[in-house]
Amino acid sequence: MSVKDKVALVTGASRGIGAAIADQLGESGATVIGTATSEAGAEKISARFAEKGIKGCGKMLNVNDADSVAALLKDIQAEFGAPAILVNNAGITKDNLLMRMSDEEWFDVINTNLSAVYRLSKACLRGMMKARWGRIINISSVVGSMGNAGQSNYAATKAGVGGFARALAKEVGSRGITVNTVAPGFIDTDMTKELSEEQKQLMLSQISLGRLGRPEEIAAVVAFLAGDAGGYITGDTIHVNGGMYMA
């Protein structure tokens, strides 16, 4: 396995898609650092890794704080070595109709979902450039391509990370670093549990496969992109949505 013994950093790894990605990479032999917003969350990740025999640990990270990012990278470097794989997964929603959206709702989502991708990617690039090998994988959403009423902030960030990946892929391709985006559709996680029954039924009716996706089905695509098998794909957005949206 090509991710074996590589160091992977996965943000937002305490639950949902991020947890599945961290576990999948770990089970493929990578040393995984999974981040959470609280110490309790980080400890939960460490405990999960220990139980599954995954190398690595959970760490607390505020993706919106440059100092927190710098401190984390320093820690990882000292303890495990520079991350070769970065999965920008941490994300939030603060849905509202644009007419009613507050500045706070807008900027919180922009900061956590988009600016954090800038922060983390920049911090990890140095090690990847030196190694002449790296994988940056952003977790987007089908909403970034399809749009969704009430999610103008979220959709803007999810489309944004795709553009970011395309530009960065051109910058660092010559150094053996690939930058891609995975855009999940409607996946069975805490985030989608917040939707009303009516919204759920409406979305299900649009999915060709007629069911929600599982976090593991996103993790499998991320693991593929992270490994050598996915090495010739860069700047791309891979849609994993059961036929809800076909690019």
Next chain:
Amino acid sequence: MSSIEERVKKIVAEQLGVKEEEVKNEASFVEDLGADSLDTVELVMALEEEFETEIPDDEAEKITTVQLAIDYVNSNLD
């Protein structure tokens, strides 16, 4: 111990994949040594490591020739 000038030239040659004799003091990384913008970023990274220092971005942008790199190291190391 080699001089700072020799160490800088060695790093430039390694990073840019050119022969050490091509690395003249007045040579510009981009104009004369064929570096692209990412090469110059990596070159600064390599200098930072060799001389165990951190070069701020606004200073790094000014280091465009071999001599400027030597000067920077000379004036910022004790």
